[in-house]
Amino acid sequence: MSKLKLIIQREFIAKVRNKSFIVMTFLSPLIMVGMGALIYFLTQKNEEKVKKIVYVDDSGMFLKEDFKDTKTTHYLDYTALGIAETKKRVEAGNYYGVLLIPQQDSLELLAKSIEFYSKDSPGMSLMNSLESKIESKIRNEKLNKFGIDIKKIKASRIHTDIKMFNFSGEESSKLINGLKIGVGLIAGYLLMMFVIIYGTSVMRSVIEEKTSRIIEIIVSSVKPFQLMLGKILGNASAGLLQFFIWGIILFVITTVASSMFGVDIVEMQTARVPVDQIDAVKQVTAGDKGAVVIQEILKLPILKIFVLFIFYFLGGFMLYSSLFAAIGAAVDNETDTQQFMLPIMLPLILGVYVGFATVINDPHGSIAVLFSHIPFTSPIVMLMRVPFGVSWYELVISMALLLVTFVLMVWLAAKIYRVGILMYGKKPTYKDLYTWLKYKG
Amino acid sequence: MNNLLEVNNVVKKYRDFTALNNVSLHIPKGSVFGLLGPNGAGKTSLIRIINQITMPDSGSILLDGEALAPKHIAHIGYLPEERGLYKSMKVGEQVLYLAQLKGLSKSEARKRLKYWFEKFDISEWWGKKIEELSKGMAQKVQFIVTVLHQPKLLIFDEPFSGFDPINAQLIAKEILQLRDEGATIIFSTHRMESVEEMCDEIALIDRSNKILDGKLDDIKRNFRTHTFQVGLDTANAKEVKQKLKENFEVFPSNFKLLSDSLTLNVKLTEGNSANDLLSFLTSRGEVQHFVELIPSANEIFIQAVNKNSQKK
Structure with missing residues (x-):
């Protein structure tokens, strides 16, 4: 037992002292935050350029207030100049495009005969906004024709917001659903990345011991199984350490960021809400909104997610890294690992894609449930489901299956490992690996 | 133990x-x-x-x-x-x-x-x-x-x-x-x-x-062949060689001595002892060199392995 401790210690220290670990741990969160900020900054910049749009309204139906200027779009009425002259000017001048509203006999015809000319093809959002402006104007005109009082219609408009609860009485909302998806996906994806990064690190370390030939010294002192287990546990501890450090960094950054850019975050949120909901969102002032986001985050079962992340990370990592160790033992150098890597990567990637595809739609759908029980995908898919609330018996079954499988896999991998570490030369085939499984002693 | x-x-x-x-x-x-x-x-x-x-x-x-x-x-x-x-x-x-x-x-x-x-x-x-x-x-x-x-x-x-x-x-x-x-x-x-x-x-x-x-x-x-490396200072090398062949097995040898002597490898045959060989040599000239050829580990190794491979 104390030998196992020694091995774990050595593997942990060897990993943690490595420069790449230090860089990865402290730099990557900063890079991620930096990237996020950069993307936000760039999108802002992208929209910052003011578009000047000219309209020629021959129908005489539209008023100045129908085309209200916004931060990024200015509307100019060139009706007086006539279509031909306007087009010429727009083409020559610094304008974005021109909207032509012709004179038509009926509103139906008018709705179909409006044209927009521009140098570049316009973005979807611009066209949507133009179309909705025109639609609402024409709709109002029609309502007027039918003799319906628009003021009454406006007064009759009401917004419903169904409050969602689960049976334990926790309130949820659309916002929190989005957060749940986000947290689940990030956790699942992060787990996959951890398994791959640390799994390959185990594999490399096995290959290093083999090529440096120290393996023969070590296995004359400890059982190969102890060495393999120590290696896996040592790397797992390094992974957990990295995860904790990231957690702390993330916490610090979000605390600092939300106090500095609190309002910005809210604006980003509202920008993404579809047009229909804008009214509803506007009812809440910006300041309240920030508080709501934080409240909703706090409502997530953070501790549960955290604990389960650690469990599934350890389970999934042990399962996969034992396979990575077996591969490392089977080959003499890293280039030979490729043919064996695919079958390992496949279920991991499948887990992430299945998770992305199914959990977003229905976290409790049959495919999502199935894949959150198959041990090779369960760490990823289950983590994605956890924020939505998973019944305890499902968790117990999934965790038990994972435990049993990882014990089985470690046992099988150890058999390949034990033989492989002392084999040099020819690259083994799957058939060779199978015969190694049957070797005794 | x-x-x-x-x-x-x-x-x-x-x-x-x-x-x-x-x-x-x-x-x-x-x-x-x-x-x-x-x-x-x-x-x-x-x-x-x-x-x-x-x-x-x-x-x-x-x-x-x-x-x-x-x-x-x-x-x-x-x-x-x-x-x-x-x-x-x-x-x-x-x-x-x-x-x-x-x-x-x-x-x-x-x-x-x-x-x-x-x-x-x-x-x-x-x-x-x-x-x-x-x-x-x-x-x-x-x-x-x-x-x-x-x-x-x-x-x-x-x-x-x-x-x-x-x-x-x-x-x-x-x-x-x-x-x-x-x-x-x-x-x-x-x-x-x-x-x-x-x-x-x-x-x-x-x-x-x-x-x-x-x-x-x-x-x-066990691996000794009872072969001796001898160096003899004699005026009549040809005759000595001839006489030796009657009682012993004689092989050429090419080691160097300081004097211009007759050098040979001589293997004892059945019924002969090292002393018999030595007394014969002393009677014919001045013995410069007389050493038993002890098989080296290397020779034993090669011999034993070759014998083993012939068996197969």
């Missing part, structure tokens, strides 16, 4: 290939035992079994009278032919780690390590990484790793490969001193001159079978 290690009827098979076929060895306490054999004979398989890296299919191994068990790991030191250490780990940390795996406490390991580092005058390497050392330097570190836990049984597989003559001499001296301090040494090598220098007993393994074993002197006695 005179034998530290007894290997009894050990068989090891890898699928269709038999690596060791019913091999038995008895290694006396406090001896240097040469484990010899061509490449692929089964030496490494046997060494791995003694180190409990692999298990024999059948047969038993006793260390100091007890069946080999995991607790014996602490009593065995092994220097594999393919040397290796963690390249990016520091020398001191690495040796401490490997010593602890052999069951030494950290403080004890540190104490002994200091002794060895001072002895080899390499204390300043403590904080260096293995990759910064030359091959010979790394070999010294590896030697220390092998002996640090003061094992009863030391297994050296080609211990001199990679050492320059001066360091090889140093290591040979250390090995013999370890023997004098009570350790038993298994010495596996192809370098027969070092076998002559170091080994008390040898065993020869060829194609999975032990084909020869025993005290080196006894084996040499």
Whole structure:
């Protein structure tokens, strides 16, 4: 037992002292935050350029207030100049495009005969906004024709917001659903990345011991199984350490960021809400909104997610890294690992894609449930489901299956490992690996 | 108990290939035992079994009278032919780690390590990484790793490969001193001159079978051909040669003597003794040189292996 401790210690220290670990741990969160900020900054910049749009309204139906200027779009009425002259000017001048509203006999015809000319093809959002402006104007005109009082219609408009609860009485909302998806996906994806990064690190370390030939010294002192287990546990501890450090960094950054850019975050949120909901969102002032986001985050079962992340990370990592160790033992150098890597990567990637595809739609759908029980995908898919609330018996079954499988896999991998570490030369085939499984002693 | 290690009827098979076929060895306490054999004979398989890296299919191994068990790991030191250490780990940390795996406490390991580092005058390497050392330097570190836990049984597989003559001499001296301090040494090598220098007993393994074993002197006695290398200062070389042929087997020899003498290899035939040969020679001239040709370990090795391959 104390030998196992020694091995774990050595593997942990060897990993943690490595420069790449230090860089990865402290730099990557900063890079991620930096990237996020950069993307936000760039999108802002992208929209910052003011578009000047000219309209020629021959129908005489539209008023100045129908085309209200916004931060990024200015509307100019060139009706007086006539279509031909306007087009010429727009083409020559610094304008974005021109909207032509012709004179038509009926509103139906008018709705179909409006044209927009521009140098570049316009973005979807611009066209949507133009179309909705025109639609609402024409709709109002029609309502007027039918003799319906628009003021009454406006007064009759009401917004419903169904409050969602689960049976334990926790309130949820659309916002929190989005957060749940986000947290689940990030956790699942992060787990996959951890398994791959640390799994390959185990594999490399096995290959290093083999090529440096120290393996023969070590296995004359400890059982190969102890060495393999120590290696896996040592790397797992390094992974957990990295995860904790990231957690702390993330916490610090979000605390600092939300106090500095609190309002910005809210604006980003509202920008993404579809047009229909804008009214509803506007009812809440910006300041309240920030508080709501934080409240909703706090409502997530953070501790549960955290604990389960650690469990599934350890389970999934042990399962996969034992396979990575077996591969490392089977080959003499890293280039030979490729043919064996695919079958390992496949279920991991499948887990992430299945998770992305199914959990977003229905976290409790049959495919999502199935894949959150198959041990090779369960760490990823289950983590994605956890924020939505998973019944305890499902968790117990999934965790038990994972435990049993990882014990089985470690046992099988150890058999390949034990033989492989002392084999040099020819690259083994799957058939060779199978015969190694049957070797005794 | 005179034998530290007894290997009894050990068989090891890898699928269709038999690596060791019913091999038995008895290694006396406090001896240097040469484990010899061509490449692929089964030496490494046997060494791995003694180190409990692999298990024999059948047969038993006793260390100091007890069946080999995991607790014996602490009593065995092994220097594999393919040397290796963690390249990016520091020398001191690495040796401490490997010593602890052999069951030494950290403080004890540190104490002994200091002794060895001072002895080899390499204390300043403590904080260096293995990759910064030359091959010979790394070999010294590896030697220390092998002996640090003061094992009863030391297994050296080609211990001199990679050492320059001066360091090889140093290591040979250390090995013999370890023997004098009570350790038993298994010495596996192809370098027969070092076998002559170091080994008390040898065993020869060829194609999975032990084909020869025993005290080196006894084996040499068995392999002696009763051939003598003679140098005779005589005026009548032709006649002497003729006369010799009547009673002995005579072979040409081409060794050099300072005087211009007749040089021959003479093999005694049935009923002749060395004295008969010598008295004949003294009667014919002045004997300059008279030495029995004792088979070298190298010759014994080649002869035995060739004989074994003819049998097959």
